[in-house]
Amino acid sequence: MNKNKNYxxxxxxxxxxxxxxxxKLKKTIGSSFNKAVKTIGDCQSKCxxxxxxxxxxxxxxxxxxxxxxxxxxxxxxxASDAAHGDLGAISTSTKKxxxxxxxxxxxxxxxxxxxxxxxKHNVPLIGITSKKNSxxxxxxxxxxxxxxxxxAGEGSLVPSSSLITQASLGSSLVIAxxxxxxxxxxxxxxxxxxxxxxxxxxxxxxxxxxxxxxxENYKMKKALKILSEKKLGMLVAKNKKKHTSGIVVDGDIxxxxxxxxxxxxxxxxxxxxxxxxxxxxxxxxIQCLNLMNxxxxxxxxxxxxxxxxxxxxxxxIHTVLxxxx
Numbered sequence: 001m002n003k004n005k006n007y008x009x010x011x012x013x014x015x016x017x018x019x020x021x022x023x024k025l026k027k028t029i030g031s032s033f034n035k036a037v038k039t040i041g042d043c044q045s046k047c048x049x050x051x052x053x054x055x056x057x058x059x060x061x062x063x064x065x066x067x068x069x070x071x072x073x074x075x076x077x078x079a080s081d082a083a084h085g086d087l088g089a090i091s092t093s094t095k096k097x098x099x100x101x102x103x104x105x106x107x108x109x110x111x112x113x114x115x116x117x118x119x120k121h122n123v124p125l126i127g128i129t130s131k132k133n134s135x136x137x138x139x140x141x142x143x144x145x146x147x148x149x150x151x152a153g154e155g156s157l158v159p160s161s162s163l164i165t166q167a168s169l170g171s172s173l174v175i176a177x178x179x180x181x182x183x184x185x186x187x188x189x190x191x192x193x194x195x196x197x198x199x200x201x202x203x204x205x206x207x208x209x210x211x212x213x214x215x216e217n218y219k220m221k222k223a224l225k226i227l228s229e230k231k232l233g234m235l236v237a238k239n240k241k242k243h244t245s246g247i248v249v250d251g252d253i254x255x256x257x258x259x260x261x262x263x264x265x266x267x268x269x270x271x272x273x274x275x276x277x278x279x280x281x282x283x284x285x286i287q288c289l290n291l292m293n294x295x296x297x298x299x300x301x302x303x304x305x306x307x308x309x310x311x312x313x314x315x316x317i318h319t320v321l322x323x324x325x
Contacts, residue, residue: 014152014160021162021164022165024147041180043071043072044095045072046073047097048098049073051103052105058163065170070181103128104166127142130148149162208302211235211301224253232316234299244311249273256270256271278303288320298318
């Protein structure tokens with residue numbers, strides 16, 4: 001034991017090997033990854049993950065992350081336990097589970113009973129391994145081949161680089177499935193209601209308020225009365241088709257009063273800002289804040305289903321700042 005040795009070089013070497021492993025992994029992502037995402041995303045039952053050896057810990061992490069985005073998942077304790085009763089947790093009904101097996105070698109004898117069970121009951125099998133000629137790779141319905149990489153340390157015996165590639169692939173699957181399911185982010189927010197994480201997931205729809213609407217042909221005298229009553233500092237103008245045509249904020253009124261002597265006789269459409277910025281109700285509030293700062297404005301209109309001319313709410317910079325910080 002050398003207590004005085006500096007192990008910085010060892011750490012850098014380990015990190016460099018892991019970086020190299022991830023670069024190799026990036027080159028291997030192909031059509032099988034897409035198939036895996038769709039299979040997991042379309043699963044009407046559960047995703048069951050099993051990892052061999054150290055991969056078992058990753059299976060737990062991936063299963064937890066998938067569940068957090070609405071893809072119901074869990075990991076079996078170990079591959080060996082699966083052969084002693086845990087296979088009963090796998091559904092073989094019409095709405096079949098999806099089985100995901102993770103093994104660097106893909107040839108462990110522990111996998112055989114699980115693979116046999118999946119084949120016998122037609123359970124979709126996603127295999128993640130680095131060996132193309134392995135039992136797992138050959139038996140899988142969806143074959144995800146990760147690169148063979150050099151492990152760090154003397155003799156390259158301790159799983160390090162291989163675990164990094166498996167973890168990166170797993171997290172990539174989770175993010176891609178969330179994008180595929182589309183509603184995954186909302187479910188993630190629902191399942192994480194507390195703390196700063198929940199605040200980051202608030203959307204414009206969560207924080208918007210219903211704005212006062214006025215016809216664009218209203219005289220400003222009448223519009224100003226509504227503005228004063230609602231105390232929101234803004235009005236949303238609509239045309240004859242009931243579509244949003246503009247917005248009037250306090251600043252516009254101040255500038256118009258300096259420019260025109262007969263402000264009360266003007267119509268809303270004479271001073272409104274046409275084609276105001278509108279965001280989808282599912283846009284993250286923090287993104288809306290960045291947009292308002294970039295455009296140097298203090299409010300955004302909110303719409304849904306790409307119908308920008310049908311305003312459902314308004315989001316103010318003050319509301320966002322109060323809720324996301």
